[in-house]
Amino acid sequence: MNSLRRVTRVPGLWLGLCALQLGLAWCLAQPVGAAVRTAMNGRVWTHPDRLIAALAELLGQSPAIVAVFVAATVASGLLGAALALLVRGGVLLRLHDAGALGTSAWAEFGRASLGNLPVLALIGLYGVVLRLILTFVANALSGSHAVVELVVLIVLLTFATCAGDLAAARRVLHGERGVHPREYLRACVDVARSPRLWLASGALSLTRWAVAGAIILVAVHGVGEAWSSWAARGLACVAMFLALWRVAVAVEASQPRA
Amino acid sequence: MLAVGTRLLRRAAVCALVGVVACEPAAPPERQAPEPSEPLRPPDVRGPIPDGIKLADYVLDASLDAEKHTVSGTARITWRNSTRSPVDALVLHLYMNGFRAEDTAWMAEARGAHRGARQNKGDGKWGYIDVRAARLLAHGPTADFKAPEQRDAAATALTLVEGSDPSLGQLALPQAVGPGEAVTVELDFFTQLPRVFARTGYDGDFHMVGQWYPKLAVRHEDRWQAHVFTLHSEFYADFGDYEVHLDVPEDMVVGATGVQVEARPPENGRKRLSYRAEAVHDFAWAASPDFLEYSDMWRDVRIRQLVPRALAGDVQRHLDAQVAALESMDARFGPYPWSTITIVHPPESAGGAQGMEYPTLFTTSDILRLPLPLRLLGVHELLTGEFTTIHEFGHQYFQGLLASDEATQPWLDEGINSFSNTLALDDWLGADASIARIGNQRVSTVDMIRVALGAGSGLDPVDRPAEVYRDFTGTFGGTVYRKTAAVFHTLRALVGPEKFDRAFRIYCDTWRFRHPTGDDLVAVLLRELGAKVRISETGADGQPIDLDLRDYLEQGLKTTAAVDFKVARIANKRAVGTGGWHRGPDGALALAEAPAPEDEGDEPDEGAGEGFALIVREGEFRVPVELEFEFKDGARERLVWDGQARYRVFTFPGRRLVAVAVDPDDKLLLEGERLDNHMRATGHSKPDGISDPAARFAEAADLALLGGLGL
Ligand SMILES: [Zn+2]
Numbered sequence: 001m002n003s004l005r006r007v008t009r010v011p012g013l014w015l016g017l018c019a020l021q022l023g024l025a026w027c028l029a030q031p032v033g034a035a036v037r038t039a040m041n042g043r044v045w046t047h048p049d050r051l052i053a054a055l056a057e058l059l060g061q062s063p064a065i066v067a068v069f070v071a072a073t074v075a076s077g078l079l080g081a082a083l084a085l086l087v088r089g090g091v092l093l094r095l096h097d098a099g100a101l102g103t104s105a106w107a108e109f110g111r112a113s114l115g116n117l118p119v120l121a122l123i124g125l126y127g128v129v130l131r132l133i134l135t136f137v138a139n140a141l142s143g144s145h146a147v148v149e150l151v152v153l154i155v156l157l158t159f160a161t162c163a164g165d166l167a168a169a170r171r172v173l174h175g176e177r178g179v180h181p182r183e184y185l186r187a188c189v190d191v192a193r194s195p196r197l198w199l200a201s202g203a204l205s206l207t208r209w210a211v212a213g214a215i216i217l218v219a220v221h222g223v224g225e226a227w228s229s230w231a232a233r234g235l236a237c238v239a240m241f242l243a244l245w246r247v248a249v250a251v252e253a254s255q256p257r258a
Numbered sequence: 259m260l261a262v263g264t265r266l267l268r269r270a271a272v273c274a275l276v277g278v279v280a281c282e283p284a285a286p287p288e289r290q291a292p293e294p295s296e297p298l299r300p301p302d303v304r305g306p307i308p309d310g311i312k313l314a315d316y317v318l319d320a321s322l323d324a325e326k327h328t329v330s331g332t333a334r335i336t337w338r339n340s341t342r343s344p345v346d347a348l349v350l351h352l353y354m355n356g357f358r359a360e361d362t363a364w365m366a367e368a369r370g371a372h373r374g375a376r377q378n379k380g381d382g383k384w385g386y387i388d389v390r391a392a393r394l395l396a397h398g399p400t401a402d403f404k405a406p407e408q409r410d411a412a413a414t415a416l417t418l419v420e421g422s423d424p425s426l427g428q429l430a431l432p433q434a435v436g437p438g439e440a441v442t443v444e445l446d447f448f449t450q451l452p453r454v455f456a457r458t459g460y461d462g463d464f465h466m467v468g469q470w471y472p473k474l475a476v477r478h479e480d481r482w483q484a485h486v487f488t489l490h491s492e493f494y495a496d497f498g499d500y501e502v503h504l505d506v507p508e509d510m511v512v513g514a515t516g517v518q519v520e521a522r523p524p525e526n527g528r529k530r531l532s533y534r535a536e537a538v539h540d541f542a543w544a545a546s547p548d549f550l551e552y553s554d555m556w557r558d559v560r561i562r563q564l565v566p567r568a569l570a571g572d573v574q575r576h577l578d579a580q581v582a583a584l585e586s587m588d589a590r591f592g593p594y595p596w597s598t599i600t601i602v603h604p605p606e607s608a609g610g611a612q613g614m615e616y617p618t619l620f621t622t623s624d625i626l627r628l629p630l631p632l633r634l635l636g637v638h639e640l641l642t643g644e645f646t647t648i649h650e651f652g653h654q655y656f657q658g659l660l661a662s663d664e665a666t667q668p669w670l671d672e673g674i675n676s677f678s679n680t681l682a683l684d685d686w687l688g689a690d691a692s693i694a695r696i697g698n699q700r701v702s703t704v705d706m707i708r709v710a711l712g713a714g715s716g717l718d719p720v721d722r723p724a725e726v727y728r729d730f731t732g733t734f735g736g737t738v739y740r741k742t743a744a745v746f747h748t749l750r751a752l753v754g755p756e757k758f759d760r761a762f763r764i765y766c767d768t769w770r771f772r773h774p775t776g777d778d779l780v781a782v783l784l785r786e787l788g789a790k791v792r793i794s795e796t797g798a799d800g801q802p803i804d805l806d807l808r809d810y811l812e813q814g815l816k817t818t819a820a821v822d823f824k825v826a827r828i829a830n831k832r833a834v835g836t837g838g839w840h841r842g843p844d845g846a847l848a849l850a851e852a853p854a855p856e857d858e859g860d861e862p863d864e865g866a867g868e869g870f871a872l873i874v875r876e877g878e879f880r881v882p883v884e885l886e887f888e889f890k891d892g893a894r895e896r897l898v899w900d901g902q903a904r905y906r907v908f909t910f911p912g913r914r915l916v917a918v919a920v921d922p923d924d925k926l927l928l929e930g931e932r933l934d935n936h937m938r939a940t941g942h943s944k945p946d947g948i949s950d951p952a953a954r955f956a957e958a959a960d961l962a963l964l965g966g967l968g969l
Contacts, residue, residue, distance in 0.1 A: 025964055028957070028960045029953045029954070029957035032952055032953055033950065033953025034949070042937050042938055043937050043946060044919075044938050044945075044947055045936065045947035045948050046919075046936060048951070049698060050701070051699055052701050053702075053709060053932075054948055057933050061933075072956055072960065073963060080963060212962045216635070216959070217635060219954075219955055219958030220698075223951050224954060228954065229957065229958065232962075236961040
């Protein structure tokens with residue numbers, strides 16, 4: 001089955017995760033708005049295009065706002081990683097088999113998520129180790145040239161993502177004992193031996209990062225404007241779709257050959 | 259064509275792909291414009307040069323050793339005594355000696371750093387000037403410095419004695435120079451350039467030769483005005499004509515004050531270039547074999563840029579800024595009098611030489627290379643390149659032309675120049691020009707000055723000698739540059755731009771080619787604007803409001819008082835009712851049962867009420883200020899408060915206030931803290947203007963990080 005098809009036949013999964021993501025971001029942004037509102041204390045700034053000057057003054061008076069912003073951003077990163085891990089099992093299962101519907105589908109999703117949590121966490125840990133090693137490799141490969149190093153690193157990181165997806169899919173969907181590092185290594189070797197798989201997964205990873213970059217662009221070019229918020233939300237849903245698609249590529253690759 | 263196209267494509271591809279390196283703009287082909295034949299523009303364009311202003315003429319004959327980074331030569335100086343008393347000694351600045359040792363006044367204050375540049379540790383750490391011989395060539399009512407050879411035989415040897423700080427020296431004369439008399443002396447000097455870290459020096463083959471020859475101080479009526487060279491003090495000298503001969507290695511491209519009048523054919527790997535400059539008070543030059551040259555014309559003024567190849571892609575941006583500055587300042591402050599302006603771009607490794615002005619020549623600074631991601635974010639700035647060019651060119655007026663004593667009153671130089679720079683930017687880019695942008699946000703010229711105001715500009719008053727500013731306090735920039743600019747921008751906004759500009763132009767016209775003091779500027783403003791300037795016909799009590807100009811300038815220039823107003827409180831109270839016991843016409847008390855007030859408490863929402871606003875003057879600076887009151891029915895009302903009292907309560911019977919703004923048109927650039935200038939009444943949901951954008955931005959940042967939950 002086509003990996004794209006695996007995603008499009010479970011629109012509920014995509015929409016549910018989008019809602020989760022949008023809700024999370026919105027909630028995390030509220031303390032920032034509240035901190036600024038409290039600091040403003042009835043004062044009003046009337047130049048929407050000159051917020052830099054206003055912020056320079058406001059942050060000088062209330063530096064705590066920076067702390068709130070940083071905390072919210074860090075929290076979003078951590079929560080994002082935690083939630084990704086939490087739903088990973090369910091996502092793999094739904095992309096593999098969209099058979100169940102309605103309540104039973106969500107129950108299945110929950111079971112798969114929670115049941116596979118420890119082992120997926122372990123695979124995640126292997127991924128962290130692999131990424132660290134790849135960072136050194138990128139450094140060694142590119143000598144002192146920072147730009148080359150960055151490019152090499154980005155390419156290698158897509159490899160780690162792809163290998164992690166494949167190992168997780170095999171473990172969750174086909175009951176392989178992915179707990180052992182050997183299984184993870186086998187996934188790595190398979191990805192290395194299958195450039196098409198790496199290319200497909202890597203392209204989707206890169207596109208998703210590009211979309212994340214586009215969200216920052218939109219946010220900076222439309223500070224304070226509603227269109228920018230809606231564009232950011234829309235792009236976040238696109239990023240979510242790309243992430244699911246990438247996982248579906250691994251699910252597809254994990255299917256036993258006929 | 260194809261080759262170029264492929265190269266461009268590859269370049270674009272690399273830039274797009276990598277996204278981290280900035281794309282270096284390619285160097286355009288060099289261009290030449292003819293050397294002007296005269297150092298000054300034609301008299302009908304530049305206007306007359308006042309008689310008797312040229313008091314110090316120089317003939318400099320110097321040779322550059324590009325290997326050892328030394329300049330040796332002779333300086334033949336003719337000085338005219340324009341004072342009423344005889345003078346028996348000449349005082350000379352030996353600026354390069356400021357870099358001679360750790361314990362000079364300059365070095366002791368700098369402790370090895372200047373504007374962020376560190377002094378070099380090894381070779382080339384020190385610079386000095388050694389006057390090895392001095393002779394009196396001529397003395398009389400009409401000393402002719404241009405043909406002194408015949409008097410050489412009669413030359414009397416003189417001795418130059420260095421002062422307690424070696425940046426000054428004294429040359430005793432055998433006979434006093436009487437009023438109206440002139441004297442010509444000749445000095446043999448040897449100058450060792452330091453590796454550049456503060457304005458002057460060398461870096462590899464690049465030589466920025468400033469403060470390099472013995473230079474006369476200025477004789478005031480009773481004394482020599484000769485300041486020890488210190489960290490912040492710049493320069494002060496009499497106007498004169500300069501005839502300069504430079505002997506340099508053949509491959510050097512040279513830029514210098516004035517115009518080149520002769521270039522002898524190279525001999526033995528060296529060439530001799532001759533320059534002439536008229537009605538200037540200094541001479542500087544730069545030489546490097548790596549300079550590319552770009553010459554353009556603005557009207558009859560030649561604009562010459564000397565640029566290392568790596569920076570040549572920026573010449574157009576600097577040219578645009580230079581032309582904008584000429585357009586603006588020539589119109590505002592009187593015609594630029596000289597026929598040339600040379601812009602020297604020091605190489606990136608010689609940052610300490612960047613951003614310094616000399617007559618008809620200045621050094622600018624590199625435009626910041628923005629990596630692609632920042633450019634995609636819409637980051638664009640004029641601060642690192644264009645602004646420096648405008649600023650350094652502005653010094654051609656303040657203090658190249660209006661040659662104030664920079665050491666005694668640095669604000670007349672850096673401060674008035676900063677004021678003029680903002681006007682030039684506004685003339686160029688439109689009112690309230692943006693100096694930097696990121697995305698849909700901008701930093702205006704006003705913001706730039708205002709943000710810097712907070713940084714310690716309250717420790718020293720503006721009108722202080724340069725040596726009083728300690729490097730340790732870090733207040734020189736905020737006070738001398740920014741606060742001065744803010745004082746005059748605020749004044750201009752208060753009295754009206756047209757009125758102010760007319761008065762300021764009279765100051766410029768009166769004092770060109772002279773040495774105005776702060777008092778001279780204040781006197782012109784008082785005379786042209788009047789001691790009391792009408793700000794508004796309708797003050798808070800219906801009376802007209804005047805600005806006391808003398809008081810304003812006193813506060814702005816001589817005190818550390820800060821402008822700071824605040825909307826402290828806004829409230830709406832219910833209207834006064836008619837109920838209760840009152841005496842009737844018969845004298846007896848009678849109870850009137852008026853209808854109960856429509857609502858209770860201090861903050862009624864509906865019905866008749868009374869608006870209250872408390873405006874507090876938190877700063878010590880007293881200045882009239884405009885207020886705007888916004889009412890519930892949508893009406894807005896403006897009035898001017900004289901700002902003299904510490905606070906004032908404004909009441910509006912029968913009307914409900916929604917918001918109050920202090921200085922709604924942003925006239926008081928002197929006011930650093932602006933956030934408390936606009937407040938809404940409690941209970942009104944008017945957005946504060948910052949929290950919503952902040953929350954939206956935080957949400958987008960979170961979404962970017964979450965970006966698909968990092969699945
Ligand atoms: Zn300056």
